[in-house]
Amino acid sequence: MSYLTAQNLSKAFGARDLFTNLSLSVPPNGRIAIVGPNGIGKTTLIRILIGLEEPSQGTVQRARHIRIGYLPQETVLESQRTLWEECLEALSDLLQMEAELRRLEKEMSQPNSSPDLLERYGALQAAFEHQGGYQYELVIRQTLRGLGFREEDFWRPLTQLSGGQRTRAVLARLLISKPDLLVLDEPTNHLDLQAVEWLEGYLNQWSGAVLMVSHDRYFLDRVVNTIWEMSERGIEVYCGNYSAYVQQREERWNARRLAFEAEKERLEKELEYIRRNISGQNVLQAKGRLRRLSRWLEAIERGGWEAIQGKQWAQIAAESGTTSQMMSVEEVTRRIHALSITQPRQPKLGLRLNAAERSGDLVLRTFDLQVGYPDESRPLIEVPDLILKRGECVALIGPNGAGKTTFLKTILGSLPPFSGEVRLGASLHIAYFAQAHEGLKPENSVLQEIETVAPAMLPAEMRNYLARFQFYGEDVFRQVATLSGGERGRLALAKLCLSDANLLLLDEPTNHLDIPSQEVLQEALSEYRGTILLVSHDRYLIDALATQIWEVLPEERRLRVFQGGYTEYRLQLEAERATQAPLAQTAPKAESPPRKKRHNAERQRLLRLQELEDSIAKREAELAILQRKLENPPPEASQVQKLGNEYVRLQAEIDRLLEEWERLHEEAVGEGR
Numbered sequence: 001m002s003y004l005t006a007q008n009l010s011k012a013f014g015a016r017d018l019f020t021n022l023s024l025s026v027p028p029n030g031r032i033a034i035v036g037p038n039g040i041g042k043t044t045l046i047r048i049l050i051g052l053e054e055p056s057q058g059t060v061q062r063a064r065h066i067r068i069g070y071l072p073q074e075t076v077l078e079s080q081r082t083l084w085e086e087c088l089e090a091l092s093d094l095l096q097m098e099a100e101l102r103r104l105e106k107e108m109s110q111p112n113s114s115p116d117l118l119e120r121y122g123a124l125q126a127a128f129e130h131q132g133g134y135q136y137e138l139v140i141r142q143t144l145r146g147l148g149f150r151e152e153d154f155w156r157p158l159t160q161l162s163g164g165q166r167t168r169a170v171l172a173r174l175l176i177s178k179p180d181l182l183v184l185d186e187p188t189n190h191l192d193l194q195a196v197e198w199l200e201g202y203l204n205q206w207s208g209a210v211l212m213v214s215h216d217r218y219f220l221d222r223v224v225n226t227i228w229e230m231s232e233r234g235i236e237v238y239c240g241n242y243s244a245y246v247q248q249r250e251e252r253w254n255a256r257r258l259a260f261e262a263e264k265e266r267l268e269k270e271l272e273y274i275r276r277n278i279s280g281q282n283v284l285q286a287k288g289r290l291r292r293l294s295r296w297l298e299a300i301e302r303g304g305w306e307a308i309q310g311k312q313w314a315q316i317a318a319e320s321g322t323t324s325q326m327m328s329v330e331e332v333t334r335r336i337h338a339l340s341i342t343q344p345r346q347p348k349l350g351l352r353l354n355a356a357e358r359s360g361d362l363v364l365r366t367f368d369l370q371v372g373y374p375d376e377s378r379p380l381i382e383v384p385d386l387i388l389k390r391g392e393c394v395a396l397i398g399p400n401g402a403g404k405t406t407f408l409k410t411i412l413g414s415l416p417p418f419s420g421e422v423r424l425g426a427s428l429h430i431a432y433f434a435q436a437h438e439g440l441k442p443e444n445s446v447l448q449e450i451e452t453v454a455p456a457m458l459p460a461e462m463r464n465y466l467a468r469f470q471f472y473g474e475d476v477f478r479q480v481a482t483l484s485g486g487e488r489g490r491l492a493l494a495k496l497c498l499s500d501a502n503l504l505l506l507d508e509p510t511n512h513l514d515i516p517s518q519e520v521l522q523e524a525l526s527e528y529r530g531t532i533l534l535v536s537h538d539r540y541l542i543d544a545l546a547t548q549i550w551e552v553l554p555e556e557r558r559l560r561v562f563q564g565g566y567t568e569y570r571l572q573l574e575a576e577r578a579t580q581a582p583l584a585q586t587a588p589k590a591e592s593p594p595r596k597k598r599h600n601a602e603r604q605r606l607l608r609l610q611e612l613e614d615s616i617a618k619r620e621a622e623l624a625i626l627q628r629k630l631e632n633p634p635p636e637a638s639q640v641q642k643l644g645n646e647y648v649r650l651q652a653e654i655d656r657l658l659e660e661w662e663r664l665h666e667e668a669v670g671e672g673r
Helices: 042-049 083-089 092-108 115-130 137-148 151-155 163-177 193-204 217-223 244-275 281-301 312-320 329-338 406-413 446-453 459-467 473-477 484-499 515-527 539-545 566-586 593-631 637-672
Strands: 004-014 018-028 030-037 059-062 068-071 180-185 210-215 225-231 234-239 361-373 387-389 393-395 419-422 430-433 503-507 530-536 548-553 560-561
Touching: 004 042, 018 042, 018 059, 018 234, 030 217, 042 180, 042 210, 068 163, 068 217, 083 137, 083 151, 083 163, 092 637, 115 593, 115 637, 137 151, 137 163, 137 193, 151 393, 163 180, 193 217, 193 244, 193 560, 210 637, 217 459, 217 539, 225 244, 244 281, 244 329, 281 329, 361 406, 361 560, 387 530, 393 406, 393 539, 406 430, 406 503, 406 530, 430 484, 446 459, 446 473, 446 484, 459 473, 484 515, 515 539, 530 539, 539 566, 548 566, 560 566, 593 637
Parallel strands: 030 210, 030 225, 068 180, 180 210, 393 530, 393 548, 430 503, 503 530
Antiparallel strands: 004 018, 004 059, 225 234, 361 387, 361 419, 548 560
16 A cells, blocks of 8 residues: 555645646655756645645545654754754654663562563563664664764754754654655755765665655665656656656657657648548538547647547547537638647756857966965865866865865965965966855846846847746846845856856856756756866766866865766775775784873773673573563463563673673774764
8 A cells, every 4th residue: 555645636826726636656665756847846745745735626645654754945943952862852662662671670670570570571672672772872873973963963952053954953863763754855955975875875775665855866866766757737757766767758758749740740631631622522521520620629729639649539529528619721720830749848948158268278287285274273175286177077076164165266366375376277267156156246136137247238138038047027127135046046057158258167056956957057068168167066967077076085184186077986985995994904003102002992992892792792692592481481480580580680781781882982982083
């Protein structure tokens, strides 16, 4: 049975229909992504599916007892709890079981306790273990670390976390709670690359279903197996990941175009026969065909080409509610010429990038460059000597806050180097696309922003140009301050296209863009004849364009350079990790004398940790034997009491050993930092 089933869903806001007559289902093993342009209703649809909003029409059926976890795009998490306490809230049932186990242990330790207690304890302990009761702290730590939290963040109150950190906290709590269905609205928005890759691995091992909205195409490639494409015409289902969807979508568009052309040709041939015979001997036959053609056209205009394909005349009339009224030959001619394909491609941005002047072959070179601020004691990034040639595309990657934007500003010359030199090539015309769109003035209108880069363009020309970026009618007079993130991004791209630059410095150009706009930008950049320095978390864009990878490593305060594309870079890193792992286990490390004492203490701690693990494993094996005996207890009450006492003693000893193990482990982690 499906987790969710929707029939004939419609949603309207006033006179505007957001979507109509959607029918869909989410199976238990579904990995589904909803894609489509901004404003089409993706978030509204998932909120209706999980019961947070009501449809204007239609029904949603949810499986009985289904547990749904929902991550909205922006969360309001007003709580006085710490991050760790918030995660524990997701395990309230498990914590109640743990408390009950402790209570039963206390009762069982009393003289003359009831044998029934032991039976209850055994059943509860088995359920607790099955639900991960002995590992929940480890799961919380792994989840928080995977999502980019540091150990010191675990004990901070949520009120001290940023908005992005709170969203990650909600995601962590959802993953820890293990619902049957995860519903995620833009889950990668506040994650750096490392956290996104961790989430990909986590979801690939997820046993439940996932329904998500995401603009991260690489993420969709790695996680989902079904795409719901949402448009004004409804939802189309595609099997496979994002790349499979793109291929299938192209195939469907081409098939529809061919079918449209064939059907229109058939109608035109029918019309030609009618024209030849409407006044001749076959007038009755011609009139019959004209009446049938009139009905076909009426059905097509009401329900699209699918309304007539493979159907008889009477069936068309019954299903589409057409009349038997006959049109004139002139009316039929006009309507046939006006026919268009019922499911055209999504409207695209009219984005073309031109490099008006050819730059020199050598675009950028650095010498002993260090990036940073002069008032700091040491540089932010040590940079190897770089060479960037005309026509190349460099992807600058790294975690949030690593200094990528600072590096870009140093290249631009708006920030002096900490030390070293940046040398730019000849005949360069540079355009900079800022991540926060700082180049847009909030008080300006959309039209005025275009005028700043194209003062010679006439108002009518500017309006026509802005229409290519989906600014229509009165939109061109709106103030920048009133635009959404996606609209500001489109306006910034419109200005970029007018720059005629031959070196583009792009800082997160796909932020806030929907997938259709991302695809257009990628196509435009791939056809661009200039040079590109790209800062982005969009791995799909990087994989398609990059000829070099420059990765900022903040912990090492350096820039790593790779000649090649993103896929090759990831393969090299994986190969390096595979070869370094066995070396790290076997190779001795040379040490200076002052560190020997610390090393000895670490070695003693590691030996004690190993002893504790062996002791815990041994006692857990003994505990398992006792548990099996208690599941089939001996008839004598005294024997049952003896087994119960031994069970409680072993459990208490394991708890004591675990406490010592945790303390030593925390000391090791603390010294490692």
